[in-house]
Amino acid sequence: MNVLKSAWRRPTRFAWVALPALLLVAVAACTGDSATYPQSTLIPKGDFAEMVDKLFMTTVWWALAVFILVEGVLIYAIWKFRGRPGDAEPSQIHGNTALEIVWTIIPAAILAFIAVPTVRTIWRTSEDPGRDALVVEVIGHQWWFEFRYPEYGIVTANELRVPLNRKVDLRLTTKDVIHSFWVPQFAGKRDMIARHTNHFWFSAADTGIYSGQCAEFCGMQHGRMGFHVVSTDSAGFAAWVTAQKTPMVDSTMARDTLYQAGKTAFMAAGCIGCHAMTGQPTANLVDLQGPNLSHVGLRHHLVAGMLQNNDEDLARWLRDPQAVKVGSAMKLPRPLTEGEITALVHYLRSHR
């Protein structure tokens, strides 16, 4: 109490007390829900992230204890030993070997309590995801994510569909510079490096749409290299696989003139130069420069998570991609007419 009383009398001393208190309040304030913090590492939605979160919280409690103790002693010492006019010279102590040994051993012991679960978690998170896992090849591009499902022969972009509670076995690499795969609610980061195939896994414990982002600086639009993970129950996942595998039957769309105009424009405007698309000659091509657009209508977002998948946003993108995301590899061979844009929007979004 004395500390506080004297603190009130001297405003500067008060600040020494108030500051750590504020930090504690801030720590307490760091709880929230998934709606407020949809990309939070503190709200894990899968076992990998959960293991990490638990480990992290262990270190947080140790750190908090050490923080309070050491800052407390420091502040007490500053208050207790404040100089007064006329003070005699304090006794000239040069050190204390016993104390040195004690405060070498205590931190080392605390670290042991952190080290053991750390090492255990390192090995558990490095375990092989097993044969039943869903293999997905993730390929980084400036600035978007490509996902390939060798098991199903599906290639898609910027939206990773996964079934609930099944381990996803990620094989990560890049077409260009280093990127990093990060969906905070499912797992930590894993870099995507040319000439390396990196391994990582997670499994989703809840359905929903989760946002992820590239976490290694990768050039001009690093800030706009997002993606989403959509986790559904196994029936939903199966339905998505079926939809992805089923080409649009042209005859059913024969009388949809806008659709037909879009299909023509896709070729005439040069989209086909960079994008694989079901029903187009590029349907089965891989390694084209742009994202595979087959069944793009099924996706929730466009342009690496930047835009909503609706008519308006897609039209805006097609009208002037460089205005939306400057530096993007999406450079129109020629400006599109408004008619073409309307037709392309309809055509692309019809593929569900």
Place this chain on the structure above:
Amino acid sequence: MSTAHESTGIKSWLTTVDHKRIGILYGASAFVFFLIGGLEALMIRWQLHAPEQTFLSPDKYNQLFTMHGTTMIFLGIMPLSAMFFNYMIPLQIGARDVAFPRLNAFSYWTFLLGGLLLNASFLFNAAPNAGWFGYANLTSKQYSPGLNTDFWVAGLQILGVASLAAAVNFTVTILNLRASGMKMLRLPVFTWMSLITQILLLLSFPIITVALIMLMYDRFFGTSFFSPGGGGDPLLWQHLFWLFGHPEVYILILPAFGIISEILPVFSRKPLFGYTAMVFSGCFIAFLGFGVWSHHMFAVGMGPVADTVFSLMTMLIAVPTGVKIFNWIGTVWGGSLQMKTPMYFALGFIAMFIIGGLSGVMHSVAPADLQQTDSYFVVAHFHYVMFGGSIFSLVAGGYYWWPKMFGRVLDETLGKVHFWMMLIGFNLTFFPMHFLGLNGMPRRVYTYAAGLGFETDNLIATIGAFTIASSFAVFLWNVIKTSRRPADAPADPWNGATLEWSIPSPPQHFNFAELPTVDSRDAWWAAKRKMGGFAPEPKHYPEDAVHMPNPSWWPLVTASGILIFFIGLILGVVVPVMLLGGAVLLTGIYRWAFEPAFS
């Protein structure tokens, strides 16, 4: 060329070989660069104060964050430390100058020209934009075709030359020019930590030099050291970079440890607690610093064995660091604290550095680091170490040694206002970044979408950044106000413990008319005790009492040769310009070698 002794005028500064003047030059240049780096930070914070801002284009943003990091590390903290190396080490060890005064001038001019070259890139809208860490293969010609990365490579190479030359100089100075009786375990702790820093520089800078050379070859001549297309491995860059980069962290923080270890005893009126433990923990930290580089690379996927080793090694660093913190508290404990501005900053340093240390332990936990690395959590962490640590300490050192360097004591009230604004602004800026990172905000993004829960913390951080900037405005005001007062500071305004306080403020050209003899630690305290606890003001001697080395143009000429060489390189390997640079360099070296040091 004439090399007569002159004490005023631009020429006297361009040709000076006096360690005190060179120290002031380092300090002034570094402070300007520090303000530029701060301005860059303010622009970054303004861009991020709210989601989806367009104040900066993506490319401008990338240039600014790259230059902010590069500037603060190489042109801010390092040369601000060098200011104190230059000014204080010879004084603390009782020497009249450094071992190689002209080499010292060369280091400064090379540093200055390198810093100017780096910043000149802004004039071409081609400031480096691939991060201060310059990860391959983003830095390859294919993905960074502009001049940006060329400026970065050239600038860092030049700064490396400056640092290496200075490191040789100070290593020799500290080992060889100690006052009679000043054994290694009687050295002031600032000098000790500086010595360890020089050794780290000597051993780590060659590594980045080689890495930069290979990057240069990749960019200018088409080799594939880091290009996967030709079989190279981008990861080699990361290993080499962090083999340099982690010791670099200690290069930035060890001098700060030293400064704090000088200030706390003086203002507690009792000696440093556990001197030997402090020295050896410093050595141990430096040693471990070479064995933990891969903790910057947990996300790379090195496998569980490497992750385990680097995790444990990193945790180990917490032990000697803890020892230091406990010994600082032990120094304060039982003292009679003189709450002057330097002491405020020193105590603020301990309080803030503890936070940075604890978040460092969190990073050493490899699986948790997979979440935190490349997020704002790590931005918070290293700012608590680099700002809460190094900058607090350098400012503390500034207030502490200002009277010695300029003969004036800085204003106490303004100093304390500076402290509280900086402490509050600093915590407002960087504490919320912990939560931003934990809530999933990656670093190095030029903007962020609304609705991710990043808004409030970012706004607070921006307010904090402007508070920090205002605190430095108060500091500048203090400097201006103080400079108008008469230079009447006593030689020993704080009852200092070390030899720099035994001579007039500011010291005369030759520092010590008579070289001191030392028979214990805290030599000046011991001397005063012998004189009955109080020393009279030291007398001034005639300026020609001691024969001092001549000024010289050749360090500046030699440094210019290096600059010209690298300008030729940036221009696209223009051989005649590079040859001209080489010729100037060689002329400088030969004229320097055959010029008498003394007249």
Place this chain on the structure above:
Amino acid sequence: MAHDAVLHPPTSTGLDNRKLAIWTFIGSECLFFATLISTYVVYKGQSLNGPYPHEDWTNPATGKVMERVFSIPLVTFGTAVLLFSSFFVVLALNGLQRGKQKQFIGWLSATVVCGLFFIGMQVYEFTHFVTEKGLGFTTNLFGSSFFTLTGFHGTHVSIGVLWLATLLYLGLRGKMGPEKALNLEIAALYWHFVDVVWIVIFPVVYLMK
């Protein structure tokens, strides 16, 4: 050579400032070469195409055979010459210290000649590799890391030759007496270091397969 002379009575370690400085610098240079050598070793066998150092390579596209690059005898001879030069510079120093100008001049000349021979060998070797063996700087990782490593060593040798030649020139003009022995001793320390580095490079690059 002029130097920043004594501002201070006998040094604390007893070693001359410049001697301590060259040792410090050599310590730093060790890391410089360690990094270059590590890079060479890391990239050993990683080249995507030939020619290779120790085995012949058939270009699958053209069917053309590129023979192995290294010819050991020439380099072994160059290595021996460089090693002898280290011995010669010791004799030169010994001469200078004892005031025997002829011995000093003679052996220092021999040292410089050996250094020049080594540089000449390297120039010949590089030219031969480029023109005869088809190994350019950017041909493959082997070429890049080989030329970088040995090129930087060659640069160090050249700087050493320039330094020793300068001292020789001073000696010929009668400006090197026993009191200047330290100037040669420091240059010799550097020269020994350059040799020692080559003793590491030679087996790692040329002999290890």
